Amino acid sequence: MKLRLKIWRQKNTESKGYFEEYSVEADEHMSFLEMLDVLNEQLIHEKKEPVVFEHDCREGICGACSMVINGRPHGPMQGTTTCQLHMRSFKSGDTIAIEPFRARSFPVLKDLAVDRSAFDAIIQSGGYISVNTGQAPDGNAIPVEKDLATKSMDAAECIGCGACVAACPNGSAMLFTSAKVAHLGLLPQGQIEHTRRVKHMVETMDKEGFGMCSNTGACEAECPKEISIENIAMMNRSYMGSIFGGQ
Numbered sequence: 001m002k003l004r005l006k007i008w009r010q011k012n013t014e015s016k017g018y019f020e021e022y023s024v025e026a027d028e029h030m031s032f033l034e035m036l037d038v039l040n041e042q043l044i045h046e047k048k049e050p051v052v053f054e055h056d057c058r059e060g061i062c063g064a065c066s067m068v069i070n071g072r073p074h075g076p077m078q079g080t081t082t083c084q085l086h087m088r089s090f091k092s093g094d095t096i097a098i099e100p101f102r103a104r105s106f107p108v109l110k111d112l113a114v115d116r117s118a119f120d121a122i123i124q125s126g127g128y129i130s131v132n133t134g135q136a137p138d139g140n141a142i143p144v145e146k147d148l149a150t151k152s153m154d155a156a157e158c159i160g161c162g163a164c165v166a167a168c169p170n171g172s173a174m175l176f177t178s179a180k181v182a183h184l185g186l187l188p189q190g191q192i193e194h195t196r197r198v199k200h201m202v203e204t205m206d207k208e209g210f211g212m213c214s215n216t217g218a219c220e221a222e223c224p225k226e227i228s229i230e231n232i233a234m235m236n237r238s239y240m241g242s243i244f245g246g247q
Contacts, residue, residue, distance in 0.1 A: 001026055001092035005039065007051055008099035013107045013115075019097070028088040032075065033058060033065060035087055052111035058083040060224065063161030067112045068099045073163035073222045081161065081224040101166035105173070105209045118208040119160050119176060125204035126197035127180040129189055148186045156183035157225040164219035164227075170211030175219040177205050178231035185238065198235060199242040 003024050010017030024042065026035040033055055040050035056062040065082035069075035075085045090096065098112065106114040158179035165173050181198050184190035190197070213232060220229045 001028060001087065001090070003035075003087075003090065003092070004095040006095060006097045007112070009051070009111055010100075010108050012110060017108065019099075026087050028086070030087045031058070031083055032069070032085040032087065033083050052109075052113050054113045055083060060084045061159060063159035066101050066114065066116070066161050066163065066166070068101060068166060070097050073101065073166040074161070074224050079224055079226050081159075084224075101162050103162070103165045103171040103210075105171060106162060106165060114162075116160070116162050118210070119162065119173070121208055122173065122177055122201055122204050123160075123180065126193070126200040127184070129184060130193065131189070142188050144187060152183045152186040155179040155186070155227060155231055158183070158223075158227050159225060161224060163222045163224060165210065167218040167222035168211065168214050169216065169218070170214045171209075172213050172219070173205050173208075173210040174213040174232045174235070175223065175227055175229060177201050178235035179227045181235045181238065182231040185234075194238065195242045195245070198238040202235070202239050 003026060005022045005024060006019045007022060008017055009020045022039055022043075024035065024039045026038060030038070033053070036051060036053060043050045053067060054064040056064040058065070060081040060083060063081070066073070067082055069082065069085070074080060074082045076089055077085055100106075100108050100112045100114045103114075105118040106116055109115050156179075158176060160176060162176070164175035165171055168174075181194075181201060184197065185194040217229060220227065
């Protein structure tokens, strides 16, 4: 299949970016990143600078393959990361626009790679349990109600890719932050630090320049792990309790 690509090229954070067009031949069984590999091999052969993009596991786990494809974070498929997207989702002759995630808190490093260290700051402010538990306890040592365990594990599926931020008109990180708050706060081990955790993480989220929730639901729609916006409501309740509860 022959494709026309319009790819965002940007030398660094301070430089002005632009779209550059390329032609590439790909197989429908290739993943989207494999197609970009083919393009880069072509560019290197032509003594041109390859396109910079992030990747690691290529299995939909790490969240590194963050890019906007034809206006949608991670592309057209629901519940799918860029690395899990295959070229059979496109037709020969298609024009595909590829650009980095757009958000003030995700400055472009180069081409399609962005700096998502703002997420790291949120996690460092409280996204952990500080109790030293030693070796892993037996799975049945602490009884956990099944519905809470299920909701916690659903929230824990968040891979921190940033698609929610890229999809939000306000560049909000509420879905990411609430997922991290929920997957710890719903379990007994996380309850002790829950009030302090949610307060610190929300305050760090604001400090890092993320916008407020836009209430459009775009974050949930574009999330490759389909994290529920119910987590945002839970985090808001917890945050208000931490403020007015005086803790």
